[in-house]
Amino acid sequence: QSVCVLGLGYIGLPTAALIARSGCRVTGVDVSQAVVDTVNSGKVHIEEIDLDGLVQGVVARGVLTASTKVTAADSFVIAVPTPHDDEHRPDTSHVLAAARAIAPVLVPGNLVILESTSPVGTTETVAALLAELRPDLKVPGTCAGAADIFIAYCPERVLPGRILVELVDNDRCIGGITPRCARRAMTFYRQFVRGACVTTTARAAEMVKLVENSYRDVNIAFANELSMMAEALDVDVWEVIRLANRHPRVNILQPGPGVGGHCIAVDPWFLVHGAPDQSRLIRTAREVNLAKTAHVIGAAEMLITQHPRARVACLGLAFKPNIDDFRESPAVEVAAALARRFGEQIAIVEPYARGLPMEFAGTGATLVDLDTALAKCDLLIVLVDHELFKSIPLEERADKFVYDTRGLWPDQPGQSAPNRIPRAA
């Protein structure tokens, strides 16, 4: 069995390496020569637990090679990015470019799988494109009778930091352009997936992926809306959530400074664009989560203005706890807005950063370690719930003003409601 994986990013590279380990010969294709060279030297360009050892092993055994060119194979897996424009409209051009690259080498019996998060209908568009480029092949969904090739959509649903474990253990939802395509793709995934493989249509599988992340976004928006209401009502939102969650059928998520990452804040827009008149709740949830970041910036600005001589530390930049990923992070957005306005008054603590991201260039804000911040700063703005911050004992922060957007320190004195902006002394 030979497999060609297009896109060697966060999903493509771990997937290519796992397939290679399961006994296939894999070519990993990427448009970046630097990525190709790195992988061919047995190294990795992305941080992910255990990925370096896995890639080194399969490259050394000669079962994974990288290239900038698509080669003939039994199966093709497309795992390229689907970005969006400023109006949040999905951009499927990389997916279509990958399909164009595959078209010339396709032969009867081949399987083409799309894994990239995609608007509903994209797999059918890929099929139509392949049919147009290869009129000599019977392409499923575009021809009568048995097709020559198989096309399916199978989304990834792994959590960064647990990618290799979740690629193997999570259930997979496999959507075929036809039931025959789904069955063929299921045989492919069973080679390296331990979780259940469930088949459906390509359109349903595309929607499943978008729905999973929209579900989480809507639920976080609920928590964020509660936090702003509780602030207005002078109630401790974390206590309210903790108590409400004692109900057997209630499970409210945690408020924060907004929603970050590359999926949950993006995928709901793909659904909204697909059915704009039917997606009021999902659109509103997105708006609530965006508004929460603006709310935190406004509240922090007010607090600093009330304490003009205070030295301020922003705790955390990552988009979620205990990781070193700062892209699309609401914490960066908040801290950078404060740095632009208050400059040198702002110190940043981020144990996972080696320097400040470019958003802070020219602001005068500085990156300091936690001990320095605790020794020198009087006002702490908690933006990320890193374990390191959670463990700060009360005696090291009892005398500080704290604006805690993550509910990290329920014992912080002077805050009947920790989500509430502390009043000026």
Ligand code: SAJ
């Ligand atoms: N967040 C909150 N409150 C919460 C939970 C999360 O504010 O109670 C925030 C986080 O701080 C972070 C953001 O949400 O800024 C997203 O973090 P996350 O841990 O919820 O999700 P991601 O983006 O790391 O990964 C998600 C996962 N999707 C779901 O859990 C439904 C993952 O399984 C997907 O594979 C991934 O998106 C993806 O690639 O689509």
